[in-house]
Amino acid sequence: MKPPNLRPLALAAFLCASAPAAALVGDASPAEWTLARPTVMVFKSYGPCTGVVVAQDLVLTAAHCVVAQTSGKIVGHLAAVPYQLADVTETALHPQFSWPKDSWPTADLALLKLSKELPSGFAPAFFHKRSVVLGDRLIVVGYGVGTQGDAKTAGTPRMATFVVTGRFENLLMVPPPGAGPQQHLA
Numbered sequence: 001m002k003p004p005n006l007r008p009l010a011l012a013a014f015l016c017a018s019a020p021a022a023a024l025v026g027d028a029s030p031a032e033w034t035l036a037r038p039t040v041m042v043f044k045s046y047g048p049c050t051g052v053v054v055a056q057d058l059v060l061t062a063a064h065c066v067v068a069q070t071s072g073k074i075v076g077h078l079a080a081v082p083y084q085l086a087d088v089t090e091t092a093l094h095p096q097f098s099w100p101k102d103s104w105p106t107a108d109l110a111l112l113k114l115s116k117e118l119p120s121g122f123a124p125a126f127f128h129k130r131s132v133v134l135g136d137r138l139i140v141v142g143y144g145v146g147t148q149g150d151a152k153t154a155g156t157p158r159m160a161t162f163v164v165t166g167r168f169e170n171l172l173m174v175p176p177p178g179a180g181p182q183q184h185l186a
Contacts (some may be wrong), residue, residue: 002069004088015066023151028158028159029144029160030156031141031159032098033079035139035141035159037121037123038123038126039051039052039141039143040059040074040075040076041075041082041143041155042072042073043067043073044174046152048075049062049065050141050142050144051112053118053122053123053124054124056109056117056118056122056123057086057113057114058111058112058113058114059112060109060111062107062110063084063107063110065098065108066091066093066110067146068095069091074087074112075155076118076122088113088114089113090113092110092112094108097110107160134164134165135163136163136165137161137162137164138162139159140160140161140162141157142157142158144158
């Protein structure tokens with residue numbers, strides 16, 4: 001059996017933040033520490049979203065998670081214990097971000113400047129130059145809920161493995177584990 005391609009891990013972690021996270025709800029396994037190192041939670045008044053560390057003082061997340069607010073908190077896990085790590089001091093939305101009514105946002109990216117550097121236990125994500133191709137296995141890490149619709153069960157880094165089964169415009173198509181319909185990751 002071919003080992004999973006871990007190079008797109010950082011991209012996959014971010015994609016989880018910007019797309020429906022159905023595969024990280026419920027029975028998704030807790031993420032191994034080595035895989036969760038580049039992921040953090042972005043807390044706003046309405047709840048958490050997943051972010052990916054791109055530098056010790058910068059986090060990339062989905063713009064729809066931060067569009068209405070400029071402040072927030074970054075929380076992450078060290079040895080399975082959640083810690084408040086830093087405040088968000090600046091938010092930069094992608095210049096082409098838009099969120100049409102009754103549709104998913106486009107250019108759904110935001111860069112967050114932090115009040116201080118993250119501890120060394122949080123490593124910046126590795127972004128590989130190689131494109132994701134059909135058949136690649138992606139390990140997705142995110143802070144999805146344990147029970148659908150219950151925000152109180154969020155906060156544990158979870159992981160799931162996807163296999164890229166197709167491409168349509170700018171979307172990767174991956175079937176959720178054990179399910180028939182395909183999920184679309186931006």
